[in-house]
Amino acid sequence: MANHTEKNRWAAGVTPYAEMGYWQPDYVPQDTDILCAFRIVPQEGVDPIEAAAAVAGESSTATWTVVWTDRLTAHEHYQAKAYQVSPVPGTDQFIAFIAYDIDLFEEGSIANLTSSIIGNVFSFKALKSLRLEDMRIPLHYVKTFQGPAHGIVMEREYLDKYGRPLLGATTKPKLGLSARNYGRVVFEALSGGLDFTKDDENINSQPFMRWRDRFLYVMEGVNNAMAATGEIKGHYLNVTAATMEDMYERAEFAQSLGSIVIMVDLTVGYTAIQSMARWARKNGVILHLHRAGHGTYTRQKTHGVSFRVIAKWMRLAGVDHIHAGTVVGKLEGDPHMIHGYYDTLRNAKIPVNPLNGIYFDQDWGSMPATMPVASGGIHAGQMHLLLDHLGEDVILQFGGGTIGHPQGIAAGATANRVALEAMIFARNQGQDYVTEGPDILNAAARWSPALRAALETWKDVTFNFESTDTPDVLATPSL
Amino acid sequence: MSFHLTQGTFSYLPPLSDDDVKSQIEYALQHNWPLSVEFTDDPHPRNTYWTMWGLPMFDQRDAAAVFYEVEQCKKAYPGYYVRINAYDRRLGRQTIALSFIVQRPSTDPGFRVVRQEGPNRQLRYTLESYATTRPAGQRFSD
Numbered sequence: 001m002a003n004h005t006e007k008n009r010w011a012a013g014v015t016p017y018a019e020m021g022y023w024q025p026d027y028v029p030q031d032t033d034i035l036c037a038f039r040i041v042p043q044e045g046v047d048p049i050e051a052a053a054a055v056a057g058e059s060s061t062a063t064w065t066v067v068w069t070d071r072l073t074a075h076e077h078y079q080a081k082a083y084q085v086s087p088v089p090g091t092d093q094f095i096a097f098i099a100y101d102i103d104l105f106e107e108g109s110i111a112n113l114t115s116s117i118i119g120n121v122f123s124f125k126a127l128k129s130l131r132l133e134d135m136r137i138p139l140h141y142v143k144t145f146q147g148p149a150h151g152i153v154m155e156r157e158y159l160d161k162y163g164r165p166l167l168g169a170t171t172k173p174k175l176g177l178s179a180r181n182y183g184r185v186v187f188e189a190l191s192g193g194l195d196f197t198k199d200d201e202n203i204n205s206q207p208f209m210r211w212r213d214r215f216l217y218v219m220e221g222v223n224n225a226m227a228a229t230g231e232i233k234g235h236y237l238n239v240t241a242a243t244m245e246d247m248y249e250r251a252e253f254a255q256s257l258g259s260i261v262i263m264v265d266l267t268v269g270y271t272a273i274q275s276m277a278r279w280a281r282k283n284g285v286i287l288h289l290h291r292a293g294h295g296t297y298t299r300q301k302t303h304g305v306s307f308r309v310i311a312k313w314m315r316l317a318g319v320d321h322i323h324a325g326t327v328v329g330k331l332e333g334d335p336h337m338i339h340g341y342y343d344t345l346r347n348a349k350i351p352v353n354p355l356n357g358i359y360f361d362q363d364w365g366s367m368p369a370t371m372p373v374a375s376g377g378i379h380a381g382q383m384h385l386l387l388d389h390l391g392e393d394v395i396l397q398f399g400g401g402t403i404g405h406p407q408g409i410a411a412g413a414t415a416n417r418v419a420l421e422a423m424i425f426a427r428n429q430g431q432d433y434v435t436e437g438p439d440i441l442n443a444a445a446r447w448s449p450a451l452r453a454a455l456e457t458w459k460d461v462t463f464n465f466e467s468t469d470t471p472d473v474l475a476t477p478s479l
Numbered sequence: 480m481s482f483h484l485t486q487g488t489f490s491y492l493p494p495l496s497d498d499d500v501k502s503q504i505e506y507a508l509q510h511n512w513p514l515s516v517e518f519t520d521d522p523h524p525r526n527t528y529w530t531m532w533g534l535p536m537f538d539q540r541d542a543a544a545v546f547y548e549v550e551q552c553k554k555a556y557p558g559y560y561v562r563i564n565a566y567d568r569r570l571g572r573q574t575i576a577l578s579f580i581v582q583r584p585s586t587d588p589g590f591r592v593v594r595q596e597g598p599n600r601q602l603r604y605t606l607e608s609y610a611t612t613r614p615a616g617q618r619f620s621d
Contacts, residue, residue: 153571153572153573153574156574156575157527157574157575160486160524160527160578162488162574162575162576162577162578163488163565163575163576163577163578163579164488193485193491216600216602219602219604220602223592223604223606224592226524226590226592226606227589227590227591227592227606228482228589228590229483229484229485230482230484230485230486230522230523230524230589230590230608231484231485231486231524232524232525256601257601257602257603257604258603258604348570348571366571369571414491417491418491418492421488421489421490421491421492422492424488424489425489425492425499425503428502428503428506428577429499429502429503429506430502430506444492447493
C-alpha cells in the first residue's frame, strides 16, 4: 500500500488507475462531456473505485503501465474521469459514472464513439462483468450527426396518416416463399388495411427468392393495394447484403420501383447504417432498422450494452424506424424499460428517470424522432394495452396476428385496422379505453366479422414471463 | 365490391353520426388543436392540398360552431370528399394531429394502376383516379 502511494505519477511501472487521474470524485461534469453509466462487477478483492477508474482509463487514454509520452499531451484534458461509484443494493454490482471530454470523439461517427466507449474495456480481466447502462450525449455532439433521415413528423406527412399508430406485418413464413407468393401476402395485407408490410431480418437474397425478383413482385402488390384503398402503402424492402456496393444497388432499385421505404439489419454495422441513413435522406426514402442480434448484448443485466444506449446510437445514426419492444408480446421487455426506450426515441428532452432505467437528462435539440416499432407476438385483442403502453407514434406489427387469421390475410389486416380505429375513436370520446378495452373491441366485432374471428382465435394468447433486464428501483404503490 | 377510400383516421368504422363527429371535435379542442375543414373531388393520396373551407379556426373554442362550419361545407359541396383536420402547432410537431373524412361522394370509381413497362422487367407505377379524368366539379355527379 505505502509503496505505490509514494510512487511518483511518472515513475515507470504499474500505478493504480485511480491514482493516475482516472478517479476524480470532485469532478463536476461539463455540459459538453459525454457521460456514461456502467454497471460493473469487480473481481474478488478489486476495489470498485479502482475498477471504475480502470474502465475510465481503458476507454480513454490509458494502457496497463505508465508511459512517459503522456507528458507530451495535456493529459488531464484527454483522460476520462470516473466521478461517482454507487453500490447497487443487495448485489455485488456497482454503477460507475464516467465523464469523457467531447474532444475524445470524432464528430458524427458512431463507429468512433463506440470504439472508445465499448472498445477494449469489456474484456478487461479485473472486471467480472461490465454493462453500459446509459449515455448522456451532449447537444453539442448530437448536432454533429445527421439523425433520422426523415423522422416521425415528416413520415406522417409523407404517408398522410395522422392520429393513430401505424399498422404493419412481417411476411410469414419468414423463409421459403417464392417471390410471386411473397408478393401475394404483401398485396392481401396492405389492401386489407395495413399501412406497411415488412421483409424479415433474414430475408436478403437466398436461393428460394432472389432480391430483385422479390422487389418486383412486392411492388406490384404494394401498388395494387394503393389502388384498392386510395392510401399510401409501403413494404420495407430489406437491402441488407454482404457489401455496401450490394446494398446501394438494391436500395437504388427499390427506389426506382417507387418504394417509399427500405430496411437494413443492425448486423450490417454502425457505419453501414450511417451510410444508408445518408442515402435515405438524399433519396427521400424512409429507413427501417431491424435490431437483429441485439439480444446477444442487451438482454443480460450484467453484461453488454443496454438497448436504451443502442436506441440513442441509432437515433444519432439516422434511422427512421427501430424495433423497440411490445410490452405484451413474445419478446423480452420489462414495461418500464420499454417506456424508457420509447421516450428516448421519440421525445426531444428526456429527464432522469430511474424507474425507466434513464440515468441522465438527454437533450436532442431539434433532432427528428425515430418511430419505434412494436413487433412479435401481438394481436388485435391487445389493442387497448398496446395503445396505453406505446402511445400513438408507433408502428404496431401484427405478423402472425394478420397472416394467421382464419378468414385470410386481408381479413386479418382489416381486423387489426378496425380494432385500432375503434380504440382510438373510443379514447378520443373520453372512454376509459384501458379498462373497457375488451368491451370496445367486442362492440366493434358485432359489425366487423373479421375482428370477431380474430378475437375468437387469439382470445387467450399471452406471454407472461419474467424479464431479465429490469430497473434497479421499483415504483412504490401509492395508496 | 365497390371502392371505399380509406384515407383518414376513421375510414374503417361505420359512417360517423353527428354526435360522433362532435365528440372528435371536442377531443381536438381539449388538446388546443385548432380545426379546419377541407374538401376535394381529387382523392389521389398524393393530393395533399384539398381546398380549404375558409381559414383554420384558430380562435374557435366552441365545438358546435366548428360543427356548423362542417355542415356548411357539406351543404355547399355535396358529392365531394370533406375532411376535418386538427392541427398541433407545438415545437417538434407543427403538423396535423388528427384528420378524418366526414363526407363522401355517393360512389367513387376508385383508382387504376398505370404500368409503364421498361427493359429488364422494370416497371414504373402510377396511380390514377378514374374520377379525375373528368374536369374538376364534374367528377362525382351521377
